[in-house]
Amino acid sequence: MGRQEMLFNPVMEIVNGIEKPAVPYVENEDRTTDPYLFDLDQNDIPLFTDKNIKFVNGMVENDSNYNQTDKEKVRDIFKDMFVGSADERMACIGRAVYEIDNENSTHLTAVGRHKVDDLMEKLNIKPTAVRKLPDDGEEKTITGGALFTAQIIGGIENLKERLSVGDDQLVFDISHASTTYLNEAHVADVNKNNFSFATKFCHWTCQYLKLGDKYCIYDKVVASVLPYFVDNYASGELASWKCCRMKRAKGAKGGQELVSTIENYKKDDDGYTKYRNLYDAVLEGINKWRSENNQNGEIGYREVDRLIWYYFKGASGKRIKQALASIDY
Secondary structure, eight states: TTTTTTOOOOEEEEEEEEOOOOOOOOOHHHHOTTTSOBBOOOOOOOOOOOHHHHHHHHHTTTTTOOOOOOOHHHHHHHHHEEESHHHHHHHHHHHHHHHHHHHTOOOOOOOOOOOOOOOOOOOOOOEEEEOOTTTTTSSOEEHHHHHHHHHHHHHHTTHHHHTTOHHHHHHHHHHHHHHHHHHTTTSSSOOOOOOHHHHHHHHHHHHHOOOSSSOOOHHHHHHHHHHHHHHOOOOTTGGGGEEEEEEETTTSTTEEEEEOOGGGGSSTTHHHHHHHHHHHHHHHHHHHHHHHHHOSSSSOOOHHHHHHHHHHSEEEEEEHHHHHTSSSO
């Protein structure tokens, strides 16, 4: 059976005056019984089936590239951000910042065009030691933007309470921490936006503290392909044409390709609110689809993020281009 025929007999429906595939799920025994093959939609994109989600979770949880620290020990660090003396709390906040920045490669230390050593000298501060973990071979320190961000986070009032309700403003405050710190110190005119780090800090702090799945992560890979999932799952006032555009394709004379414009949200004061509204519309549609196709309960940000990120993170962007090309723009 060819891949184009295998899983679906697309049923069309009218959404906001536009004809779209209803994406009904029809099991194919050969594929669904193979734990190493994704269940795919009519465009060969993974569906949010229980099998796909378990498969990706298993791969990520057991991949040494993403599990370089003892998760329970790291959980203790996040818990201790809110107990003990001011110095003890700051040491834990610093380590939490270090862990998220290091594991996600968010390049927090850099501060735009400014040399970190020069900024530290002007501020008369040195790289700061953070809380140690048992397996540390040597003392861990943070400097530059990582240090400035930790200091700003340490000064946020009611941080835990704001995290527990999913306060959007926290993402803005943390993403602009280096800017706030340096501008208030009158050391440098900085306009650094660490949007991705801020979403990951909020998400993972909630996960480690068991506050719930309150924050969707902003990741460049996910943002680059999210219009596909808007087109296939979101309903109401949101439409894929609002979060993507046509641009001239490289190497193709007169050719064009569809690209996401979601990355531009980072520049707006309400950028995270806009991003989460889009994500929520997709998530609502995914859970509606799961309910209609006999999947086991609703899923949240974490499962959606992992599945999209894992499938699209490689292949030099080819899979992203193929997904977006299927949108009737």
